[in-house]
Amino acid sequence: MTAAAVAADKELPERLREDVQLIQRNIELEVRLIDSLLDLTRITNGKLRLHMEDVNVHDLLAASVAMCQAEASARPAAMRPLDLRATRSAVRGDWAKLQQVFCNLLKTPSSSASPTARLSCAPRMKEPIP
Numbered sequence: 001m002t003a004a005a006v007a008a009d010k011e012l013p014e015r016l017r018e019d020v021q022l023i024q025r026n027i028e029l030e031v032r033l034i035d036s037l038l039d040l041t042r043i044t045n046g047k048l049r050l051h052m053e054d055v056n057v058h059d060l061l062a063a064s065v066a067m068c069q070a071e072a073s074a075r076p077a078a079m080r081p082l083d084l085r086a087t088r089s090a091v092r093g094d095w096a097k098l099q100q101v102f103c104n105l106l107k108t109p110s111s112s113a114s115p116t117a118r119l120s121c122a123p124r125m126k127e128p129i130p
Contacts, residue, residue, distance in 0.1 A: 032100070039097075050094040057091055057123050058084040064102035065121070083122035 006012065007020040042048040061082055091098075109119055 036100075050097065052092055052094060055091050055093050055095050055098060057086065057089045058082075060095065060098055061102060061121060061123065064099050064106060067099065068103045068106050083120060086123045089123065 004024060007017050007024060009017070012020075039048060061084065065082060106119070106121070109117075
């Protein structure tokens with residue numbers, strides 16, 4: 001049985017489910033840290049592979065916020081709804097790596113902000129990139 005399945009079990013006491021959710025978040029964090037260390041090793045050795053594709057930044061940001069939502073809810077600052085009005089939202093990049101960057105950008109300020117802070121994200125393309 002996975003940690004997610006245990007955490008979803010309504011028969012478990014609330015405190016135990018919270019502990020399992022904490023364990024699950026810590027496991028996910030450890031996996032991301034290990035992946036980041038492996039990426040650094042790959043970069044150093046010139047072996048990092050990027051899976052380049054057309055990426056819609058609006059979709060990417062929405063997915064990143066959803067992925068980070070569980071962790072963000074345990075932090076003091078709240079995330080405002082995304083302001084996705086960029087007229088050009090397509091970029092070429094590696095979805096997974098970009099999502100990792102956006103999650104880091106979303107989590108860092110939320111962990112150090114005051115409980116009354118409200119974080120916002122509003123992508124804008126000022127000029128076309130040549």
